Amino acid sequence: MGIGATAGVAAIGGVALTANASSDSGSSSSSSSDSLVFDPDAYTKLTTTVTDTNDKDHTVVYHFWKAITYVAEPVDATYQSLVVSVPVEIDGKAVDASDAPILLANSVGGYMPSSVATATGVGAGGMSGGGAAPSGAPTGGAAPSASASTASNANGNTNATGGATAGNQLLALAAGYVVIEPGARGRTLKNSDGEYYGTAPAAIVDLKAAVRYIRSNKGRIPGDVERIVSAGTSAGGALSSLLGASGDSPAYDKYLKEIGAADASDAIFATGAWCPITDLEHADGAYEWNWGGNDLSTGKLVDQTVSKALQAQFAEYQAGLKLRGLGGFGPLNARNLDTYLVKQYLEPSATTYLAALSDSARATYLKANTFITWSGGKATFTWADFLTHVGARKKDAPAFDAFDLSAGENNEFGAGTTLARHFTAYGAKNDSTGLTTKRVASDIPAKLDLMNPMHHLVGKANPNRSKHWWIRLGTKDSDTSLTVAANLAARLGDLGDDVNHLYYWDEGHGANTDPGDFITWIAQVTNHRGPKNK
Template sequence: MKHRAIKRRNVVIGIGAAAGAAAVGGIALNAGAATASTTANGDSDLVFDPDAYTKLTTTVTDTEGTEHAVTYHFWKAITYVSKPVDATYQSLIVSAPVEIDGTAVDASNAPILLANSIGGYMPSSVADATGVGGGAMGGGGAPGGAPTGSAAPSASTSATSTSNANQNTNATGGATSSNQLLALAAGYVVIEPGARGRTLKNSAGEYYGTAPAAIVDLKAAVRYIKANKGRIPGNVERIVSAGTSAGGALSSLLGASGDSPLYDKLLEEIGAADASDAVFAVGAWCPITDLEHADGAYEWNWGTNALSTGKQVDQTVSKDLQSQFAEYQAKLRLRGLKGSGFGTLTARNYDEYLLKQYMEPSATTYLAALSDSDRETYLAKNTFITWDGEKAGFTWDGFLTHVGARKKTVPAFDAFDLSAGENNLFGAGTTQNRHFTAYGAKNDTTGIGSRRVASDIPEKLNLMNPMYHLVEKVNGKRSKHWWIRLGTNDTDTSHVISANLAARAENLGDEVNHLYYWDQGHGANTDPGDFITWIAKVTGYKKARTK
């Protein structure tokens, strides 16, 4: 069921204590960060200044159509590492509510929604953000200095801005912007980190945002937050990560890999705070992840679907990749979610599992919410669905035909001609694109370099894949709460990718809330209000405390 749009209007109504921006050795520091102060872990140049905020007001219209007036403190872009490669991206913004509908609130112990705006593994920046929901994808370029707007607000600051946050958007991370607004209106603290991305290139032609830069940056942001416990608003032990598409993949990875020592050296290189990078819970929408197995999973799911041109992809390649998926799925030894009635999930029974666990319940929820006349019209147009008055039913083939054209060619992620965005993600040095699977490298059509993957690729794959931390090296410091969503019509990835993630997390004993949105595509978020309620439930947070 679609909810109403969530709107916000920002107006500066006051100013927090201001301080000048500082820089040491050419490194931009948080505006107002006193070098004489230190965090709980002794990082003198990574101190959050609780007084360097701007006071803003926002009107948030919730999913029921009710408007809420929210006053909040907003901290402009703060560099979260002491040795940034590019502070334009390695910065975060903070929004903390202080008054909701005329009642003063205390968010000092509220959950923290850590919402990234990463899409396509591209760079994301909050440098120019002027209020909550201000994260945006950025372009390439040479590393810069202090992010624009990083200085504390001056006494003469005055601005007005308007924007809308819709539930259904594209894959740039905007799908979760409604989460930020609703979280703020619920009394939560919202922190939005920027991160380097795959297209960034310096003046020497070297790519400095390829794997694993983005996850290293997000971990550094978490470390900054936790190192400033008692100074930064919110409960730093109740951080809930959220993201869409590649941002959803990174959110999952952040949750799965908490405190993994594999990242320590990389974090040290950029001057991350000496603190934990584990997060409490994960929100992931249509995660583009498990990249080394994504081609096989995609062909298992969409191999028989034609492209939008009506042309079929190379079925020989498709079948090769489907066979690889079958072998991988067998090795995982995953069990279906509790109550599903499914034991080990294999390439042979996964279609039935997806139907019974996700697709038919999703269609049932959708149809039940329609008026009788609208339901009758929908069923007349979609005769592959049977409806007994209470439950929807259909076949896997019927479902595939209903979805229609696949979005990606074959292979979908490690393209033979190195044209996929994921090929760029694994670029290195001055090499823009590289293969990251043996099959992709073996069948390379570019004639560039070796037909084998580079020696550094296996380690980078481990650093980028949440399944590695959940299956190969089970991480005890992982998040134990998972909110995972995907549209049934999303052909940007395979449905088994998020289903595998959900199954493995639950098999490990974690709490999992996973469902598919009927007839929705990539980036859908049709139940943001439920996500906000779920955060309160899993974190044990009752309501915003009054001062």
């Protein structure tokens, strides 16, 4: 089992990194971009101290491989590279990680570029930063949307873009797992000709190529390549979900061939997704269904004509999904989703939170939040009162396909030298930028399919998808709709997959309050009995 498992809410303690030890093999830089053969001897030997969720320190000696380009024909090796960390000694005992699970942890936020090119140790890679990328950022619109906002991401630490934090990775390393961190192209990357080369579907193609590289090096890269567990937050959570849902889908083959991906499977074993910003073509309607009546931070409501129109679109979409709720709830539709969310997620989340408090702290919280009825050790409340409790919504309407093309997601569907494009018929029809045509470009529908895990799950589900899912979301996360993760989990449940899904009470975007439990969950679903002592 992994270390640091907790029954309730836990926080990662301080983490110290020491990375000055010499390499067993004299150290080596990244492999040549024209070679997809992993060099087992090209590592540096490092030491780190990991504080687990019980505030206990662990000394971990590990082998670290600097940035390795994972495709033969990289568009930009700065982003199309990965780093590998393999524990060899934990708390003074030599360990063998040759058959350990592999945590594939991406640091993508806001569909921005993510690089490990200069990483010097586990958890040290991350975002290229803000709204700019080294290769040139867009000007004008397409600012990083709220999905790239300051947040405590899936690794349990706070980062301005949801990027270079290290909690999950470090806990995994201390549990004896192999940790691989891939970079990926992102939406702001622009070449000298002014062409955007990191927009959809570049990020998911890159992550698939990274998986193929790992699998093609079975026996060379330490760890069990049949037990790859993906992890990501926000847009990275969406990509993690997509990676799990779309394993070995032929829809990506031409893109993978273009960049010289290894000839291997890109299916993964299990998926970890925190606040996935996904199902983008229906995200505007879902957002208005959830937050349409909540004021903006300015105290004003969004345009209710727009909000109501989007809500109607969502109701039609939700009915078409023909989902059944978890726990035997029955068919889900726009009329009963609020009841489902309250009973399946929100009340249990509040109950867990309140039960973990001391009697005095609980009394204080309940006095300040009188909408909650606390009886028999359980919390109950209405959907309307919950929405009032959350307060201001984070995004205007539409939240994702902005009429003025200002959302980060508009930039994600940019192409060529075009900074940002509409990707919904409603957004295009109501464009406010003066476009001569108010229709979605012909290539958009196929790209939406490539970027949406639901496309691979609804209807004839992809048989090579991940069968184990860990999904988390904060109850106060108005970066997206609470329905997005709930629909994903419901569909996976309908398919018979193993779904571990809960919401964190009163937490915002990117929260991860049970990282130790995630590490233990990996051990459970992979049937890993802990690190082998040499």
